[in-house]
Amino acid sequence: MSTSVNTVITAEQIAAGKVAHDLDREHVFHSWQAQGPFDPMTIIKAEGSWIWDGEGNKLLDLSSQLVNTNIGHQHPKVVAAIQAQAADICTIAPQYVNNARSEAARLIAELTPGDLNRIFFTNGGADANEHAIRMARVHTGRHKVLSAYRSYHGGTHLAVNVTGDPRRVASDNASDGVVHFFPAYPYRSYFNSTTEAEETERALRHLEDTIVLEGPSNIAALILESIPGSCGIYVPPTGYMEGVRQLTRKYGIVFIADEVMAGFGRAGKWFAVNHWNVTPDLLTFAKGVNSGYVPLGGVAISDAIFETFRERVYPGGLTYSGHPLASAAVVATINAMKDEGMVENAARLGADIIGPALEELKAKHPSVGDVRGTGCFWAVELVTNRETREPMAPYGGSSPAMAAVTAALKSGGVLPFVNFNRVHVVPPLNISDEDLRAGLAVLDEALTVADGFVDA
Known part of the structure; x- marks a missing residue:
């Protein structure tokens, strides 16, 4: 330690x-x-x-x-891995296979819940969320995205519009298909709840009302921080995350779990969704995946969404997707986290x-x-x-x-x-x-x- x-x-x-x-x-x-x-x-x-x-x-x-x-x-193991990778291959275009990226994807897929076995690498958390939403929109053929107030999903254009805190306001022109809803937040309940059970029930009723009123056939995705980070670390009350997952299944909405801050051990489990045994359709990550030593983020993709793109071109990519130095840092970080408990x-x-x-x-x-x-x-x-x-x-x-x-x-x-x-x-x-x-x-x-x- x-x-x-x-x-x-x-x-x-x-x-x-x-x-x-x-x-x-x-x-x-x-x-x-x-x-x-x-x-x-x-x-x-x-x-x-x-x-x-x-x-x-x-x-x-x-x-x-x-x-x-x-x-x-x-951390000496991660520093050494970056140095070793730099001496081998510093960078390579994303269409080519490289050892570091392949191993990083394998290690991440071993940790993600359910069938989230395919990994799309990005440069950080904001573009991970942008690409997850793009995947959901293409997969469903719908456009609207639901997101909670008191949330943060990144500083790029769509990510900051999906964000639900004041950092959004200066860039929000209300034309990006984003609909915000009130989250479950027991300490400052928007529903006048006096118990966690009340908060769960009332927040889920509000969310379902929002879905119905906005039109389920128009909603591609619901994105939610598993545990909101910079907006307050307010842990969802018992039953809330499970209820959100049930609603997204009921209405055919892609559920995106934003684990950019809460993931990779921060919340005491590899991913915060593991606290509730919930498996989303897409899971976004960054930050702790390699402790920020070299910028990297990504989207873990379920089998159903992967199948959409088996024969259909995914309309997106990045020059530095799965960058070798960043991927080597991922491998070393995950292994160090495992070895050192x-x-x-x-x-x-x-x-x-x-x-x-x-x-x-x-x-x-x-x-x-x-x-x-x-x-x-x-x-x-x-x-x-x-x-x-x-x-x-x-x-x-x-x-x-x-x-x-x-x-x-x-x-x-x-x-x-x-x-x-x-x-x-x-x-x-x-x-x-x-x-x-x-x-x-x-x-x-x-x-x-x-x-x-x-x-x-």
């Missing part, structure tokens, strides 16, 4: 980091940012569960970057350390409205009033309170994942117990800062 490291950062590294920062501000256009006021952190070294910033400060990476470095930074460890960390610790923090801090998650995939939702559940930052924005909490985490030596009014606890799956407990202790101190913003 990953343990604390004692890497020495040199003056030369810090100086090089300052040069890199200056060049960044001169030439790099950053995603999801107003460019002028943005002052990005420089990272000059990463190892295991740790990173070092531009000043040489050591920070515990409880964000796993963008919840993708599932095996931590610079990382998925089982993620489940243990969630059940034995993270979950109990967060429940204690909830009892201790009036700023904590809810804690939820599984495996190494947790959210702490902060409120200014527990009774009204008033969020500590507005939906789609931040606040001075959340800025203060974030600053407290960083000053305590933790690099956090913070979104709206939530702090996400999403460490590498191989973080040491010692490091994880230390990070949670820093979170405890930061929540004391949050308590100061609670309504008297």
Whole structure:
């Protein structure tokens, strides 16, 4: 397991980091940012569960970057595999067979549920979702796509329109055939539910009403994050995912499970859908499949949808589909995860350390409205009033309170994942117990800062 490291950062590294920062501000256009006021952190070294910033400060990476470095930074087996592949074949066009891609596909197909045995490789999660929807549309001959509010499916054109959070709004022209519905979200129920059973029943009734009113014969696909990630890590209540699957079968709708963030051990199982024994028609993945070491995503395809394209050309492709360096990283990552028991460890960390610790923090801090998650995939939702559940930052924005909490985490030596009014606890799956407990202790101190913003 990953343990604390004692890497020495040199003056030369810090100086090089300052040069890199200056060049960044001169030439790099950053995603999801107003460019002028943005002052990005420089990272000059990463190892295991740790990173070092531009000043040489050591920070515990409880964000796993963008919840993708599932095996931590610079895992030696994956680094060695990339180096070895680079010495053999750096790149090859996707129409040609290469060993790394074939083995990566085999390993992924061994892990996916049911008959999801064919793998279409993409460059990342957004285009995996775009291609899954395209497959569903061609397969069914229909156009509409159902997607939940409070979801995120990627930043490319269709993926961001399918997205159900404020990142969609600037690009949404309501012409892409996307229909949004309200998800099951027990803490902030859209259905005035008071129990999980009520939430499941009412959310499924709403979804079926949406299907009927939109016209089942027009709906190609329903795409749903198995456990929504950056939008809140709100785990579906008992029976909801099974009910969604039943509705998609009832109306002949392709069910796409978005496992881009929740997959490859993040939720304590190889795929989050395994928590409910649900098999979708298509499953999208990226991020943890190779810990983000080289960009890669993909779609796992059921037999029925594969048969649509046995004799019919699939109208899509990418220059870097199954890129050898990325595929070699997949092979090494999956094998390392198996050999080192990382998925089982993620489940243990969630059940034995993270979950109990967060429940204690909830009892201790009036700023904590809810804690939820599984495996190494947790959210702490902060409120200014527990009774009204008033969020500590507005939906789609931040606040001075959340800025203060974030600053407290960083000053305590933790690099956090913070979104709206939530702090996400999403460490590498191989973080040491010692490091994880230390990070949670820093979170405890930061929540004391949050308590100061609670309504008297």
